[in-house]
Structures are given as C-alpha cells and as structure tokens.
Amino acid sequence: MPSISTSAGEIPLHEYDVIVIGAGGAGMRAAVEAIDKGCTTALICKSLLGKAHTVMAEGGVAAALGNVWPQDNWQVHFRDTMRGGKMLNNWRMAQIHAQEAPDRVLELEAWGALFDRTPDGRILQRDFGGHRYARLAHVGDRTGLEMIRTTQQRAVALGVDVYMECKIVRLLKNADGAVNGAVGFWRESGDFVAFSAKSVVLATGGVGKTWKFTSNSWECTGDGQALALWAGADAIEMECVQFHPTGMVWPMSARGLLVTEGVRGDGGVLKNSNGERFMFDYISPYFAAETADTIDEADHWYDDKVNYRRPPELLPRDEVARAINSEVKAGRGSPHGGVFLDIASRRSADFIKRRLPSMYHQFKQLADVDITTDPMEIGPTCHYIMGGVRVDADTEQTAVPGLFAAGEVAGGMHGANRLGGNSLSDLLVFGRRAGLAAAERAKGTPVDTSLEAGQVNEVVTHALSFLERDGGGTQPYDLHHDLQETMQALVGIIRTESELLEAKEKLVELGERAKKASAPGSRRFNPGWHMALDLESMLTVANCTTIAALARKESRGGHTREDYPNPDPELEKVNYVCRYRDGEYTVTPEAKPEMPSELRQLFEEEEASGGEAVAATKEGDN
Amino acid sequence: MAVGTSQTEGPSGAPSPASAGEHGTASGETLHMQLWRGDKDGGQFVEYQVPAQEGEVVLDVVHRIQASHAPDLAVRWNCKAGKCGSCSAEINGVPALMCMTRMSTLDTASPITVSPMRTFPVLRDLVTDVSFNFEVAKLIPSFTPAPPPPGGYRMQQVDVERGQEFRKCIECFLCQNVCHVIRDHEENKAHYAGPRFFVRLAELEMHPLDTLDRRAYVRERMGVGYCNITKCCTEVCPEGIHITDNAIIPLKERVVDSRYDPVAWLGRKILRRPAPMTAAEAAAHTSAATRGVSDAAR
Numbered sequence: 001m002p003s004i005s006t007s008a009g010e011i012p013l014h015e016y017d018v019i020v021i022g023a024g025g026a027g028m029r030a031a032v033e034a035i036d037k038g039c040t041t042a043l044i045c046k047s048l049l050g051k052a053h054t055v056m057a058e059g060g061v062a063a064a065l066g067n068v069w070p071q072d073n074w075q076v077h078f079r080d081t082m083r084g085g086k087m088l089n090n091w092r093m094a095q096i097h098a099q100e101a102p103d104r105v106l107e108l109e110a111w112g113a114l115f116d117r118t119p120d121g122r123i124l125q126r127d128f129g130g131h132r133y134a135r136l137a138h139v140g141d142r143t144g145l146e147m148i149r150t151t152q153q154r155a156v157a158l159g160v161d162v163y164m165e166c167k168i169v170r171l172l173k174n175a176d177g178a179v180n181g182a183v184g185f186w187r188e189s190g191d192f193v194a195f196s197a198k199s200v201v202l203a204t205g206g207v208g209k210t211w212k213f214t215s216n217s218w219e220c221t222g223d224g225q226a227l228a229l230w231a232g233a234d235a236i237e238m239e240c241v242q243f244h245p246t247g248m249v250w251p252m253s254a255r256g257l258l259v260t261e262g263v264r265g266d267g268g269v270l271k272n273s274n275g276e277r278f279m280f281d282y283i284s285p286y287f288a289a290e291t292a293d294t295i296d297e298a299d300h301w302y303d304d305k306v307n308y309r310r311p312p313e314l315l316p317r318d319e320v321a322r323a324i325n326s327e328v329k330a331g332r333g334s335p336h337g338g339v340f341l342d343i344a345s346r347r348s349a350d351f352i353k354r355r356l357p358s359m360y361h362q363f364k365q366l367a368d369v370d371i372t373t374d375p376m377e378i379g380p381t382c383h384y385i386m387g388g389v390r391v392d393a394d395t396e397q398t399a400v401p402g403l404f405a406a407g408e409v410a411g412g413m414h415g416a417n418r419l420g421g422n423s424l425s426d427l428l429v430f431g432r433r434a435g436l437a438a439a440e441r442a443k444g445t446p447v448d449t450s451l452e453a454g455q456v457n458e459v460v461t462h463a464l465s466f467l468e469r470d471g472g473g474t475q476p477y478d479l480h481h482d483l484q485e486t487m488q489a490l491v492g493i494i495r496t497e498s499e500l501l502e503a504k505e506k507l508v509e510l511g512e513r514a515k516k517a518s519a520p521g522s523r524r525f526n527p528g529w530h531m532a533l534d535l536e537s538m539l540t541v542a543n544c545t546t547i548a549a550l551a552r553k554e555s556r557g558g559h560t561r562e563d564y565p566n567p568d569p570e571l572e573k574v575n576y577v578c579r580y581r582d583g584e585y586t587v588t589p590e591a592k593p594e595m596p597s598e599l600r601q602l603f604e605e606e607e608a609s610g611g612e613a614v615a616a617t618k619e620g621d622n
Numbered sequence: 623m624a625v626g627t628s629q630t631e632g633p634s635g636a637p638s639p640a641s642a643g644e645h646g647t648a649s650g651e652t653l654h655m656q657l658w659r660g661d662k663d664g665g666q667f668v669e670y671q672v673p674a675q676e677g678e679v680v681l682d683v684v685h686r687i688q689a690s691h692a693p694d695l696a697v698r699w700n701c702k703a704g705k706c707g708s709c710s711a712e713i714n715g716v717p718a719l720m721c722m723t724r725m726s727t728l729d730t731a732s733p734i735t736v737s738p739m740r741t742f743p744v745l746r747d748l749v750t751d752v753s754f755n756f757e758v759a760k761l762i763p764s765f766t767p768a769p770p771p772p773g774g775y776r777m778q779q780v781d782v783e784r785g786q787e788f789r790k791c792i793e794c795f796l797c798q799n800v801c802h803v804i805r806d807h808e809e810n811k812a813h814y815a816g817p818r819f820f821v822r823l824a825e826l827e828m829h830p831l832d833t834l835d836r837r838a839y840v841r842e843r844m845g846v847g848y849c850n851i852t853k854c855c856t857e858v859c860p861e862g863i864h865i866t867d868n869a870i871i872p873l874k875e876r877v878v879d880s881r882y883d884p885v886a887w888l889g890r891k892i893l894r895r896p897a898p899m900t901a902a903e904a905a906a907h908t909s910a911a912t913r914g915v916s917d918a919a920r
Contacts, residue, residue, distance in 0.1 A: 110767060188746075477689040
C-alpha cells in the first residue's frame, strides 16, 4: 500500500476515483451512483455505517407521485417548496427536486424498501406542513431508517468500500487548485490516513450541535460546511437555520429530541396553557388564502381536502416555531416551557400506535407520558440548516473544482425555510446527481491526484497539537458548552443587531481559546480530542451564521430579526455569500439566479386571481 | 471523581442483573457508577460518583462523567433516541441501549455497572469491535426483484407488514451479543450469521418482490441450524421484533422443507419446477461476489 511521510510517521494512502465524505442518505446515494458508473468509490463516515442522522427522519419523503391525490404534480410541489422557502430558494434546484423526487422514491422500492401502501397497492402518501396534497411516502414514523437501510444495503451489494469511524480533518488540493484528496484519522486508533481522488463529494449533513437545544446527534458539527469553506468554496443562506416547532422539552436529558410533524399531519393540534388552539391567531397574510380560519373548517380538512382549507397547525415550520415562541413568552406555556401537542383527545389509541409507533415509545420510555391519553409538551429545537455550500444546481459542483456537495451540507434548495419531507427527497435527488457528476469528472479529463506531503504533514501536526499541549488549554467540552450557550441565547429563533454583535465578539474570544484547547489522554478513541477538532467546524459555522444574520436586514423564513420584522422584497433576490479568506470570514451580498418566466407564471397566476386560485386548485385543477 | 477500582475482572465479570421495576432517582442523591475502563489487554470497573438528576438515562450520566471526570472515556453513541442502535452495552449485566435505559428503572442505592458488549472484542472502555456484523452483511445475497410491470410494482399493506417488522431493526447488535452460539464460542463466528442476519434473510425470503432462492445458502453458509431457539435475542430486542417466532423459526422451516420434504421433491419432478438454488448460486448475489467482478475490472 502506498503511504505518505509525516511527522507522525508513514501514513497509509488510499487511492480512488471518487471519495464520498458522509454516509447518510445523500452520501450513500452518491456512492451508489458513482460505483454504478464504474468508478472506484470510497465512502467515509464518522460513525458506524447506517447510524447517520438520516435514521432520525420520521415523517416521510416528499414526492409528487400523485398516488393519493392525482391532482398533485411537480409544478405544485415546486410551488409549495418555493413558497415554503419564502422564495429565497435556488429555483433550478427546487425544480429539479420536484421533477426527480418521484423516480428516486420508486428506485428505493426497486432496491427493497417497503413503504406503507394505498388500498390499491401503491405507495401511500401522508400530509405534512406546507404541502398542498398528501405527498410524503413513508413507513410509519421511521422513514429515515428505511431510507438509510435501503441505500446502505444497495451500497454494500454494489461493493462500495466503506471506511467507518474516520474523521476527515482537512481537504487537500493539487497545483491546479482542484480538491484531490483528504486527510483524516481513525477514531478508534487515532492513526492518520490519507485519501486521494479525482472527485470528492461532501455529504456530511448538518450543524445542529452548534446550538444547545437540538434534534441533531453528536455528528452534526458542520464538518462539510467548514471543510468546503477552508478549501475556498462559497456558502450561502448560512443565516437560515430551521428551528423545528416540535421538540421534546422534558425531561431535560431528552430536550430537543424531535417529535415528528406527522403528529400534526395525522390530526394532532397545538394548545396553550388555557387549552386554546392558538395557531388560528398566527396565520400570516402570506398563507391566509390557503389556511382554515375556524376550528370547524380545519377539522374537516383531514377527510376532505377539496372543500376545506388546511389547519394552521400545518403551516410551514418557521411560522409554527415563531408562534410557539410567542405563546411561551406571553406566559401561556406548559410547565416545562413549551406548549401542548395533543393527539390523544382527537384520535383513537389504536390509530396513534399504528401511525406513530416511534413517538408512542419515545414518550413512554423517556418521559413516562402515554401520548394516547395525555398531551405532549413540546417546543422549538434546532433542527436543520437551509444554508450551506453553494453548488451548481445541475451538478452539485462547488466553487472549487473537484469538490461536490449534496444534502444538508449544500445550500440553495430550501431557501429560507425547508418543508418537512423535502429533506429526504433532497438527499436522493442531489445525492444521485453529485455522484453522477463526480463520476463524470473522474472519467473525463485526467486529474492530478498526487498529494503534496507538506500539506498532509501540516494537517497531521495541527491535529496532534491538541493532544500534545499539556495543561493551560481549555477543555474542549467546556468550550463546546460555551459555544452552544452563546448561539442559543444570541443567534437563536429571534435575532437582533445588538445580540448578534455580542455573539460576534464572543466567537472571537471562543476562537482564540479553541486554538489552545487541550485534550488529555491518548490518541485511541479519545472523545475529548475528537471534540477539539469538531469544535473547529462548529466555530466556522457559528461565525458564518452570525455574520450572515447581521447582514440580512429583514425577516424571512428561518431568519427572524426583531429589529427588521418584515421581509424586504429586494432581498428576495439576494444571497449572502460567506467565504473564508486569509483567516477571516467575510459576507457579500450577490444577486441570485433569476427564475425564468414560465416558472414565475406559476406564482403570478395565483397572485392575480387571489383567493380564487386556491379555490380552483381545491377543485383539483393545477 | 474516580474513587478507585471496584473489580479487576474483564467485561465478562459484570454482576447480576438489576431487579425490575421503578426505583426513582431523587435529585441530590449520589450515583455510584462503575464503568468498565480498559482495552483488549484487560481492564477493570472504575467507580465515579456523580449527583443524580431528574429524568436522566444511563447515557446522560455517562456523558456527564465524560465531561467532568474522564474526557477520554470511550463510548459510542449517536441519536440518543433509540433509533440508531449505537450505544449498546451491558447495564448491571443486562444488555440494553444506554440511551433508552432510564436511571429511575435502576436500583441507585447500589452501584450501577456499565460494561461493553461481551461477544465483540473490546476496543476501548465501552466501545467494541462490531466489524463481524458488517462482514456478515456482505455475505447476504442481495435483494433481487423481478423487473417492474407496466405501471410499477403493486404490493398490499398486509404483505409488506411482515417485512416491515424486520426492517424496524436498528442494528444495535444486542441480539448478536446475547446469542449463545457466538457469545461463548468465538469459533462459531466463521460459519454462523446470528439473529440480526436471520432477521434480514427472513425479510428477503418474505419480500413480495424478491425472486432469489436463498434456502440452501441459509442452511450451509449462514448456519441457521445452530440456533436452538432459546429466544434470548427476542428478549433484548429494543424494537420488539419477534426474532425467534417470526424470523428464525419460519426460516428454519423453509430451509428444512426445501431439503427434506418428499412432497415438494415429487412436485418439482412432476411439474418440472426449477430445483432450489444451490448455496453457490445464491452466493453469486453477495457483495463479496460483486467485488470480485469489480476488482477484476479495475
């Protein structure tokens, strides 16, 4: 086996056409595509295979299959996605996504996935916030597990080489400025390893661990966003962070854990401490035409979507999260600082256990609450970052040649707010496209894949410095705690200039302390050391989110400014682009790609006819 | 902080199982957590004393110990919601997920031990080398459907539900950990797949769209005959999959039928049905075989 000399000795070098970093839905789908196109392919992940955060996805994968509502089609899905994203989405990504999602779902079925069925034997679809029709293909409330297992089994069957529990520290570049490899270490042994490749696909997922209350697992530390920025790529919409409206608030140890939107899709409603269904007080003019304004109308919608408008509990996530936040602030919250999510009084115990088995067990086991008899206490939890690495819509190519990004790590698809169910379809659609483009590059013009030993050595020396520094430095766990507190308090759901400026200052100080962090112990499975390196990524994300949030002087989707409470129509046309240059994070407003007129028409028709357009679609004409 | 070692045995020396039932952890109480620390060369239980907090699970307490007393304590975890199956361990000797074991269900008046799964080699502390499972996964003949008919596949809910039960598996490998065939007999790992993979094979066998015949392979290469249906796997499954009753027993029956059933043999003769696929033919559908092809193509 070839190797590279470093200060830590000879480290092994693995050579591939394509390497994929991250093994959630997007990474696995990319790897499957690359190997299917005849490329030698490696899949590298921080955890064991099949444990990635995709397993946590519950409700379903959005695709306009039209199995339940034949009126559904890609145009309606596209429109819902853009409106849910407050029009900040990259239109081309939203279009490709809506067009290709159905094929990607059917493909999973051909690989062994077992979705729930309609009475005539097709894939059943369920309701979710912001989707006009029941659109989410699902397996009870464990759709993510089904997706990850299906793509995992497919990747294994095709013979993808999997490198588990390997943390990538930095990407490497050749003399032409193209990314051509990566350096990391095995979490188990602490030994370093290098990979060379013609194409590198980033599919590392989210950033949730940067905030205190999050539905994300330890892995979601923004590694891919940071690796890309350090390598010279652009990141957009980093200010747009989704706080999912329904996370557990009690017990403390489970705080932030996700409660699926499927609870509301299947009939659950939100109530404050006075027992009021408060969402009727928070219907913004933007969604008024398509939202029920009486309890009676809302309750009829579950069975008759043609003649009734959808309940306000199923407004997009940003709207619901802000409403809950306001109720709690007004003193109408639940005992542990959330509100009540009630399905017990609305559906039978049998229905709840069949439709929401994981939720039933989660509350029973962790909170000792029986959701078939009692309401759940829930509140907003940091769930997803809409922003991420800027990519070409068709190929997922970043600003750096040879570097591709797909899934949550990439930005643009979801605009300012993501609709539930659109993430799983995003992983499949763009994971495949990234794998395909990466394979095409690998098979095309020759790429210089020789790694420069100096670059490799620099990474190794840097990573080891946290272990070698004895005493004096701060503990990585303490730093992580301080970072989470800062982001939760100052860059949370509702933001304001003074707090963002305070956060920016604190991040400078945290950055200095993180450089001197020390992790005692050996290199072998040392979580303190891993945290010191993950912190570098989280600090990069925190800095970008903070400066982009300062720059965007408006409220839009997952970015709410107390001092600029309304959207600014001009800023709908602008991306705030973050870059990392000479040790500094910068943010620059840049014009977004403009939507072609035939797609713009989908929205204009509706605006022109006002409420009538909605009435027309209710009769099934779209 | 660490107040000394309480035992000097390996991870197999865990004390007797916890008594069942609710005990309740009062805040202010001190927890005596005995965590196994060590590596392949040996180790011991180390006691850490931490204050109890309301509503915690075992993994929370392990994390607090990691953050305050032992930053290099190795523990594997991900979702902390019982969905990924990473944090399997033996708590007071009972195999369970640390993230789904509430402290209030344990007797906190006595020390609580947490040790790594015994069936797999220890890497460090609570982390074991579970690569055996990923190697077996490569030996499973893959899903092989017929091409879709015009208009796509159709399946009835009642038919997919059998497979859906098996696909709830989160691959925590607790069933593998308690299976006597490999827990006490390392040598059997070479020819025995274990309960997790019998669940997978049963799922493929019962999949409405699958066309492959894996019966000879299941018998000859996967070693289903070694299982003597003690149901230990079913008892520890955090997903409540009826591993023995719904997966292993039907699998054993199918395997036996295909070999010994004289009626089936006669039926094949008379109706000229294809003979069951041999183990070698099924093996051609494993990733090991796929790799052979792609390696040659490189």
